[in-house]
Amino acid sequence: MGACSLQVEYPGRECMLEQNEEFFHLVTDDGPERIRIHEYDRVYDVPGLYEEVVYNRLQCDSPHVITGLLKDAIQRHGDMKTPLRVLDFGAGNGIVGECLQDAVETEAIVGIDIIDQAKTAVHRDRPDIYDDYYVMDLSEVDEGDQQKLDRWNFNALVTVASLGFGDIPTRAFVNAFNLIENRSWIVFNIKDRFFSEDDDTGYNKILQQMIGNSLKVYKKHHYCHRLSMAGEPLHYYAIVGRKENDF
Ligand SMILES: C[S@@+](CC[C@H](N)C(=O)[O-])C[C@H]1O[C@@H](n2cnc3c(N)ncnc32)[C@H](O)[C@@H]1O
Known part of the structure; x- marks a missing residue:
């Protein structure tokens, strides 16, 4: 992806905003x-812009980290x-x-x-x-969606940089978890705060309930x-586990 023709200006290092306000x-x-x-x-509308900002400038490495842990x-x-x-x-x-595609078979x-812009x-x-x-x-998974997804017989759920912050809500994550067969791979990352007592997104509670019951964690x-x-590091947990049964 050629991102070099884009001209992007970044705020100064004094800009201390919550991630979703940056x-x-x-x-x-x-x-x-x-x-x-x-x-x-808007970001996906511009070819190479997401890559330039998130991967080049902010040095995001989560897709490699997560797929490497899965491998x-x-x-x-x-x-x-x-x-x-x-x-x-x-x-x-x-x-x-x-x-x-590069890391695993x-x-x-x-x-x-x-959003449509992601697919486009x-x-x-x-x-x-x-x-x-x-x-x-x-x-909300309606019957049509369920049929479309069931035919793939998924044996792995992967979710990167999409939980919390007003992105994927807990209900949708649980529904996705329940769409996957038992004994399947469950692989995701989540901001460390959302998987701690300080969480205010609901994820900590759900994940604690899942673990040991519906989800066996191999790696945290x-x-x-x-x-x-x-320029400060933003820490996440990467989780690799196995679905035991529906939640
Ligand atoms: C930070 S991006 C991560 C994209 C990709 N996983 C990556 O790591 O490059 C978060 C993505 O989650 C999507 N998203 C937000 N809420 C969602 C939801 N309820 N269901 C599905 N996707 C959602 C956004 O549209 C966005 O594409």
């Missing part, structure tokens, strides 16, 4: 446009299901799908996102990655997801 300016002939990183519809876990736990039929939930413009990769960006920038890509809201890895605009 912004930059895209400079074009029309002048500077202020865009929040979490305005995904290690597959090698260690030979009894688990492969090749993978993956549901990439909150797939965005497809970077995780691309890393999955897949039979199918299907993306879901809640995937078709524009990474047309060969996904076997199918749905724009869906899994907060604390790492730097990306830098903030001020």
Whole structure:
């Protein structure tokens, strides 16, 4: 992806905002446009902009970290299901799908996102990655959606950088979890605060209830997801586990 022609201006290091408030300016002939990183519809509209801001400038490495941990876990736990039929939930413009294809043997990769612009960006920038890509809201799964998804017989759920912060709500995450077969891979990351007593998103409670009951955790890895605009590390947990039964 060529991002070099984009002109992006970043706020100074004194800019200490919550992650979902962080912004930059895209400079074009029309002048500077202020865009929040979490305005995904606008960010995906511009080829290479997400890659430039999140991956080049803010050094996000989560897709590689997560898919690398999955690869290690597959090698260690030979009894688990492969090749993978993956549901990439909150797939965005497809970077995780691309890393999955490189890291592990897949039979199918299907993306879901809640906005049309993500699907459009995937078709524009990474047309060969996904076997199918749905724009869906899994907060409510109707019969039609259920049928579309059931036919893939998913044996892995992967969700990167999409939980909390007003993105995927707990209900949708639980519905996605329940769409996947028992004894499947469950792989996701989440900001460390949302998986702690300080959480105010509901994720900590849900995850604590899941673990040991519906979800067996093989690996819980604390790492730097990306830098903030001020250059500070933002820490997440990466979780690799196995679904035992519906939640
Ligand atoms: C930070 S991006 C991560 C994209 C991709 N997973 C990656 O790591 O590059 C978060 C994505 O979650 C999507 N999203 C937010 N709420 C969602 C929901 N309820 N259901 C599905 N996707 C959602 C956004 O549209 C966005 O594409």
